[in-house]
Amino acid sequence: MPNLREKASHRGRSGEDLRQHNLSTVLRLVHLQGTILRSKITATTGLNRSTVSDLVSELSELGLLVEKETEATSGVGRPSMAVMATDSVVAFSVNPEIDATTVSAVTLSGKVLARERKLMRAHPTPESAIAVAAEVITKMRRDLAKGIKIAGVGVSVPGQVRSSDGVIRFAPQLGWVESAFAAALSQEVSLPVYLGNDASIGCLAEARFGAAKGVDNAIFLFAGSGGIGGGVINNGKTLSGAAGYAGELGHIRISNSKQVDYSGLPGTLEALVRRNDLLDIFKLYVATDEELDAEIRGTESPKAKKLISEQVEHLANGISTLVNIFNPEVVVLGGFLNSLFEFAPDQLINQMRKGSLTAASERVVIRKGGLGSNLLVLGAAELPFEALINAPSSYSLSGA
Amino acid sequence: MPNLREKASHRGRSGEDLRQHNLSTVLRLVHLQGTILRSKITATTGLNRSTVSDLVSELSELGLLVEKETEATSGVGRPSMAVMATDSVVAFSVNPEIDATTVSAVTLSGKVLARERKLMRAHPTPESAIAVAAEVITKMRRDLAKGIKIAGVGVSVPGQVRSSDGVIRFAPQLGWVESAFAAALSQEVSLPVYLGNDASIGCLAEARFGAAKGVDNAIFLFAGSGGIGGGVINNGKTLSGAAGYAGELGHIRISNSKQVDYSGLPGTLEALVRRNDLLDIFKLYVATDEELDAEIRGTESPKAKKLISEQVEHLANGISTLVNIFNPEVVVLGGFLNSLFEFAPDQLINQMRKGSLTAASERVVIRKGGLGSNLLVLGAAELPFEALINAPSSYSLSGA
DNA sequence: ATTAGTTTGTTGTCTGATACAACATAATAC
DNA sequence: GTATTATGTTGTATCAGACAACAAACTAAT
Numbered sequence: 001m002p003n004l005r006e007k008a009s010h011r012g013r014s015g016e017d018l019r020q021h022n023l024s025t026v027l028r029l030v031h032l033q034g035t036i037l038r039s040k041i042t043a044t045t046g047l048n049r050s051t052v053s054d055l056v057s058e059l060s061e062l063g064l065l066v067e068k069e070t071e072a073t074s075g076v077g078r079p080s081m082a083v084m085a086t087d088s089v090v091a092f093s094v095n096p097e098i099d100a101t102t103v104s105a106v107t108l109s110g111k112v113l114a115r116e117r118k119l120m121r122a123h124p125t126p127e128s129a130i131a132v133a134a135e136v137i138t139k140m141r142r143d144l145a146k147g148i149k150i151a152g153v154g155v156s157v158p159g160q161v162r163s164s165d166g167v168i169r170f171a172p173q174l175g176w177v178e179s180a181f182a183a184a185l186s187q188e189v190s191l192p193v194y195l196g197n198d199a200s201i202g203c204l205a206e207a208r209f210g211a212a213k214g215v216d217n218a219i220f221l222f223a224g225s226g227g228i229g230g231g232v233i234n235n236g237k238t239l240s241g242a243a244g245y246a247g248e249l250g251h252i253r254i255s256n257s258k259q260v261d262y263s264g265l266p267g268t269l270e271a272l273v274r275r276n277d278l279l280d281i282f283k284l285y286v287a288t289d290e291e292l293d294a295e296i297r298g299t300e301s302p303k304a305k306k307l308i309s310e311q312v313e314h315l316a317n318g319i320s321t322l323v324n325i326f327n328p329e330v331v332v333l334g335g336f337l338n339s340l341f342e343f344a345p346d347q348l349i350n351q352m353r354k355g356s357l358t359a360a361s362e363r364v365v366i367r368k369g370g371l372g373s374n375l376l377v378l379g380a381a382e383l384p385f386e387a388l389i390n391a392p393s394s395y396s397l398s399g400a
Numbered sequence: 401m402p403n404l405r406e407k408a409s410h411r412g413r414s415g416e417d418l419r420q421h422n423l424s425t426v427l428r429l430v431h432l433q434g435t436i437l438r439s440k441i442t443a444t445t446g447l448n449r450s451t452v453s454d455l456v457s458e459l460s461e462l463g464l465l466v467e468k469e470t471e472a473t474s475g476v477g478r479p480s481m482a483v484m485a486t487d488s489v490v491a492f493s494v495n496p497e498i499d500a501t502t503v504s505a506v507t508l509s510g511k512v513l514a515r516e517r518k519l520m521r522a523h524p525t526p527e528s529a530i531a532v533a534a535e536v537i538t539k540m541r542r543d544l545a546k547g548i549k550i551a552g553v554g555v556s557v558p559g560q561v562r563s564s565d566g567v568i569r570f571a572p573q574l575g576w577v578e579s580a581f582a583a584a585l586s587q588e589v590s591l592p593v594y595l596g597n598d599a600s601i602g603c604l605a606e607a608r609f610g611a612a613k614g615v616d617n618a619i620f621l622f623a624g625s626g627g628i629g630g631g632v633i634n635n636g637k638t639l640s641g642a643a644g645y646a647g648e649l650g651h652i653r654i655s656n657s658k659q660v661d662y663s664g665l666p667g668t669l670e671a672l673v674r675r676n677d678l679l680d681i682f683k684l685y686v687a688t689d690e691e692l693d694a695e696i697r698g699t700e701s702p703k704a705k706k707l708i709s710e711q712v713e714h715l716a717n718g719i720s721t722l723v724n725i726f727n728p729e730v731v732v733l734g735g736f737l738n739s740l741f742e743f744a745p746d747q748l749i750n751q752m753r754k755g756s757l758t759a760a761s762e763r764v765v766i767r768k769g770g771l772g773s774n775l776l777v778l779g780a781a782e783l784p785f786e787a788l789i790n791a792p793s794s795y796s797l798s799g800a
Numbered sequence: 801a802t803t804a805g806t807t808t809g810t811t812g813t814c815t816g817a818t819a820c821a822a823c824a825t826a827a828t829a830c
Numbered sequence: 831g832t833a834t835t836a837t838g839t840t841g842t843a844t845c846a847g848a849c850a851a852c853a854a855a856c857t858a859a860t
């Protein structure tokens with residue numbers, strides 16, 4: 001028999017857990033909503049007015065949120081207090097890429113205080129990326145106002161991350177293998193460091209603040225220069241899998257083609273929907289998603305149209321499979337996948353329906369990702385914020 | 401803004417919820433373990449001895465579990481009381497098939513008290529299946545000892561089920577479309593009726609009592625005469641999707657073949673791994689899984705071997721995709737899929753690894769389903785039991 | 801302007817659930 | 831038989847949330 005004590009599902013709850021849960025619930029609500037009336041918190045949580053009052057003042061004393069009188073009164077009765085997340089708690093988000101490493105400072109209230117993109121001359125190693133990140137974080141930290149507290153660092157990794165210990169298993173574009181990235185960066189900056197797969201993080205951001213806001217069952221497909229990543233929100237929670245590798249939606253096999261993807265797997269979505277093939281046909285070497293989108297929109301070339309159309313079909317086939325598996329409400333497309341969708345929305349939707357069960361696909365909505373360049377910045381910052389929100393009264397915040 | 405009150409994630413908890421949660425935790429533990437020492441409950445839940453004592457006696461008074469002195473003492477100290485689920489709470493499970501409808505009575509302690517398989521002369525309609533099920537349930541109920549309470553009825557449906565209202569959307573083998581099965585059966589027997597997809601139910605049963613017992617991340621693939629179904633356990637919970645249709649793992653597209661499956665979708669796992677093709681090659685018209693398994697094991701025909709080998713490859717490709725998506729610890733195979741696996745385990749494993757990410761597949765174990773014919777019986781009974789366990793003190797049990 | 805009505809914040813009290821400590825009980829070990 | 835160990839039982843303490851009463855701050859109607 002496995003050790004049952006380990007399983008959260010079999011743990012009992014005590015009064016203190018109750019308090020923690022309710023503190024978390026209130027803080028999460030405030031964090032997600034930005035600003036929210038205390039009366040709204042009461043209504044949403046179902047807790048008593050006096051309890052909410054108590055919870056809010058405890059969170060206030062912890063320095064996690066701020067109360068403000070509402071000026072604009074709407075309706076009869078005593079106006080309710082507005083509650084908002086503090087600007088004084090910050091998380092850093094780090095996004096290592098092939099040619100640059102970006103570091104940002106994000107407040108618990110969702111403001112991006114600073115962003116710095118450090119171009120890397122040589123192909124980055126984990127060590128060089130850690131050094132750059134540590135340097136920028138240390139500098140930003142000095143520049144922050146006194147009294148600001150740091151929740152930690154979130155890193156979006158274009159590759160597979162073992163969530164339990166923050167090890168990068170394999171990041172094909174960067175060529176990184178088995179790097180204890182979180183531990184090393186944490187050592188450098190003396191802050192807790194959380195790692196996540198970039199697509200999972202993007203999914204989280206879209207589900208919290210973007211195109212799938214408020215949706216409990218969503219799929220996110222995101223394509224960049226390094227292939228196709230994905231994430232899944234099932235019942236409001238990120239699909240994680242046993243070791244945290246779940247959600248590799250680019251690597252679903254949709255064809256018996258021998259064409260391989262960036263991880264060497266044949267016939268997958270990523271192998272058949274290739275940004276580089278599109279760039280080639282437009283004779284582009286490098287292009288931003290915007291430039292590529294403009295080409296796709298404007299092209300009159302039958303050859304290009306044929307290629308695009310084929311990719312739309314492959315994408316639809318991939319989405320079909322995912323719809324059958326997950327029965328989502330929303331499918332969010334990011335990067336050039338959205339350009340494909342907008343090129344031929346009907347073709348994509350029809351082909352998707354052809355390949356999926358009626359019951360599962362009848363209510364599916366396909367949407368464009370809504371957060372643009374802030375996607376990974378906000379998403380990565382959510383990792384330390386999530387840890388903070390899950391343990392508001394015991395989480396150890398660091399000074400600036 | 402969506403109505404936040406609806407979302408469980410934003411609900412606060414009060415003291416009563418705490419009690420409910422702890423009662424549920426204890427009852428669930430007892431239900432899953434069969435018999436468990438009170439000291440073990442204390443250790444597992446982390447709750448205080450006195451609290452556990454209190455919880456157990458409340459559940460005892462509710463007639464949900466029984467305490468017994470342990471005779472076999474092991475170790476020093478006062479012997480702990482053994483706690484077991486009562487035999488006096490029963491759920492009925494119903495399994496409609498093309499040629500028969502099976503009804504069983506299962507106790508909360510996991511014993512199958514009765515089972516009756518009613519052959520259906522004509523192709524069953526929802527109405528005829530409901531009539532048969534109601535008749536058998538009523539008879540069994542009369543035969544039960546006095547004092548036995550009924551938790552409800554669980555139905556395993558070979559098709560897509562909308563979990564919210566217990567409507568069968570589409571059951572291809574049975575030819576049923578849009579049937580309010582749960583409501584109708586509930587009307588007949590005056591008991592709460594819960595519906596589930598057969599493969600999801602099988603998955604649940606395997607995860608609770610069978611080959612994936614104690615595993616928090618598992619995939620279940622089950623093949624019968626009606627195609628391939630599947631279920632997913634993610635973080636200990638059944639994957640449900642927005643409307644409850646998630647987990648249609650037979651309908652993942654793995655090839656660009658035009659061959660369609662029983663739902664008319666081309667190139668899917670179900671379209672390419674076909675029981676009927678195997679039957680044909682062995683010149684069988686109908687066969688049990690055991691008979692088919694014997695043929696597969698014993699065949700010397702190169703043609704048959706080739707076909708089997710192809711099916712193994714397709715199955716491996718399907719599993720690859722699922723492994724990439726879900727990163728499970730265990731993949732459980734049921735029905736003839738297990739025969740395919742045992743025919744060529746190395747081929748299947750190698751091909752699976754070829755098609756999946758190293759990180760995701762390195763620890764995957766493929767196993768044979770361990771519950772046999774009790775699979776759906778136990779699984780379907782879990783549906784009402786689950787409802788009971790989630791609200792032990794307020795669930796309304798019916799008399800026998 | 802005054803008053804009634806409405807909604808929300810605040811305060812003190814009550815209830816209920818779990819923790820804790822002390823004691824009782826039942827086994828083993830020597 | 832006594833010491834030791836582990837568990838059940840009982841009474842008390844603590845803590846969190848519910849509830850009721852009241853105060854506060856607004857709108858609307860007269």
